[in-house]
Amino acid sequence: MTVTAIIVAAGRGTRVGGDRPKQYQPLAGRAVLGRTVAAFAAHPAVSGLVVVLHPDDADLFAEAVAGLDLAAVTVPGGATRDASVQAGLMAVPRGTTRVLIHDGARPLVAPALIDRVIAALDTCPGAAPALPVTDALWRGEGGRVLAPHPREGLFRAQTPQGFHLDAIRAAHAAHPGGAADDVEVALAAGLDVAIVEGDEDNLKITHRQDFARAERVLREKTMDIRTGNGFDVHAFCEGDGVILCGVKVPHDKALKGHSDADVGMHAVTDAIYGALADGDIGQHFPPSDPQWKGAASEIFLKHAVARAAERGYRIANADLTLICERPKIGPVAGAMRAEMARLMGIDLDRISVKATTSEQLGFTGREEGIAALASVTLVRP
Ligand SMILES: Nc1ccn([C@@H]2O[C@H](COP(=O)(O)OP(=O)(O)OP(=O)(O)O)[C@@H](O)[C@H]2O)c(=O)n1
Numbered sequence: 001m002t003v004t005a006i007i008v009a010a011g012r013g014t015r016v017g018g019d020r021p022k023q024y025q026p027l028a029g030r031a032v033l034g035r036t037v038a039a040f041a042a043h044p045a046v047s048g049l050v051v052v053l054h055p056d057d058a059d060l061f062a063e064a065v066a067g068l069d070l071a072a073v074t075v076p077g078g079a080t081r082d083a084s085v086q087a088g089l090m091a092v093p094r095g096t097t098r099v100l101i102h103d104g105a106r107p108l109v110a111p112a113l114i115d116r117v118i119a120a121l122d123t124c125p126g127a128a129p130a131l132p133v134t135d136a137l138w139r140g141e142g143g144r145v146l147a148p149h150p151r152e153g154l155f156r157a158q159t160p161q162g163f164h165l166d167a168i169r170a171a172h173a174a175h176p177g178g179a180a181d182d183v184e185v186a187l188a189a190g191l192d193v194a195i196v197e198g199d200e201d202n203l204k205i206t207h208r209q210d211f212a213r214a215e216r217v218l219r220e221k222t223m224d225i226r227t228g229n230g231f232d233v234h235a236f237c238e239g240d241g242v243i244l245c246g247v248k249v250p251h252d253k254a255l256k257g258h259s260d261a262d263v264g265m266h267a268v269t270d271a272i273y274g275a276l277a278d279g280d281i282g283q284h285f286p287p288s289d290p291q292w293k294g295a296a297s298e299i300f301l302k303h304a305v306a307r308a309a310e311r312g313y314r315i316a317n318a319d320l321t322l323i324c325e326r327p328k329i330g331p332v333a334g335a336m337r338a339e340m341a342r343l344m345g346i347d348l349d350r351i352s353v354k355a356t357t358s359e360q361l362g363f364t365g366r367e368e369g370i371a372a373l374a375s376v377t378l379v380r381p
């Protein structure tokens with residue numbers, strides 16, 4: 001079984017309008033047709049690709065698929081959709097036994113939907129995705145409802161519509177033309193067509209507002225949640241206080257470091273870089289660089305927060321644990337949270353600062369320094 005996808009894209013997109021046909025207009029930064037072609041090119045069960053183009057669109061097509069490693073045949077389409085499908089059917093590579101006929105204007109087709117159509121062709125000469133009609137239906141005229149229309153047994157047809165090649169070629173050859181889709185052509189030839197489960201996201205860009213709908217779907221699909229962790233240690237030295245989370249805490253020692261040695265803020269900063277897979281503080285602010293000597297650590301934190309925002313992430317929450325016998329953190333934890341929330345531009349209930357001793361064990365137990373451990377979650381909606 002060798003499957004070829006035929007993507008029909010020779011229409012003019014008159015209902016959408018614009019300076020170029022809808023399939024060449026950008027959808028979240030990438031041409032509609034570039035997305036459609038990429039979906040089939042990446043599908044492991046699809047070995048051939050035929051794209052049916054309007055004769056005027058060669059340059060637009062080249063631009064739409066630039067950067068894709070594509071082995072596609074392109075052919076000129078006709079004046080109607082079914083004429084374009086017929087042109088595609090004549091151009092499929094030798095050895096093709098099954099074809100998937102798909103609208104170039106349906107860029108959000110999912111691999112699982114393609115799988116369902118291909119699987120159904122094992123037992124039927126035709127298979128197409130569809131969704132049952134769930135709204136009530138009426139017939140209407142002149143802005144008035146004439147009568148309800150029964151919706152039982154009604155489906156909304158989608159593509160790709162799959163067929164055994166010889167059967168659909170013969171069906172198209174015998175059809176007078178004017179069919180809405182290839183299932184209509186197949187049925188006219190007496191072919192059996194299986195209905196497979198469609199997908200609400202597999203919408204067809206038909207009107208201008210469909211771009212906004214498709215962008216919403218894409219945003220949902222690209223939602224990203226990341227977590228990062230950070231760990232830091234600073235040793236005590238002579239002094240009269242430490243800076244923790246931007247708050248000066250009185251103590252009989254200070255923390256030693258190239259910057260202000262704010263161990264808590266460093267751990268949170270590294271957790272943000274970690275979630276972004278974007279290195280660590282030492283990489284962005286090398287200790288060998290004298291300009292960071294004694295620097296306030298909020299410079300580092302604000303840098304990491306800005307890097308996250310640039311990539312479209314917001315900070316969902318940060319959780320910091322300070323490990324030390326002294327100074328006591330409880331009395332100043334509220335002030336630390338408030339300062340961290342201010343610096344990170346997040347609500348107070350998204351930042352936690354807590355502390356533990358190490359039961360007098362290890363270097364923190366011997367009061368040689370403070371350790372800090374942080375987790376951060378980033379969300380890109
Ligand atoms: N002569 C045609 C007409 C349509 N199509 C393709 O068939 C698919 C479904 O058609 P439709 O959404 O109606 O696209 P257009 O014909 O371009 O839209 P309009 O009717 O608004 O002009 C589209 O991918 C379209 O490019 C085609 O290849 N050849």
Ligand SMILES: C[C@](O)(CO)[C@H](O)COP(=O)(O)O
Binds near residue numbers: 081157159181
């Ligand atoms: C083939 C099709 O996508 C099935 O829903 C649809 O019929 C083609 O688009 P058109 O707007 O009907 O031309």
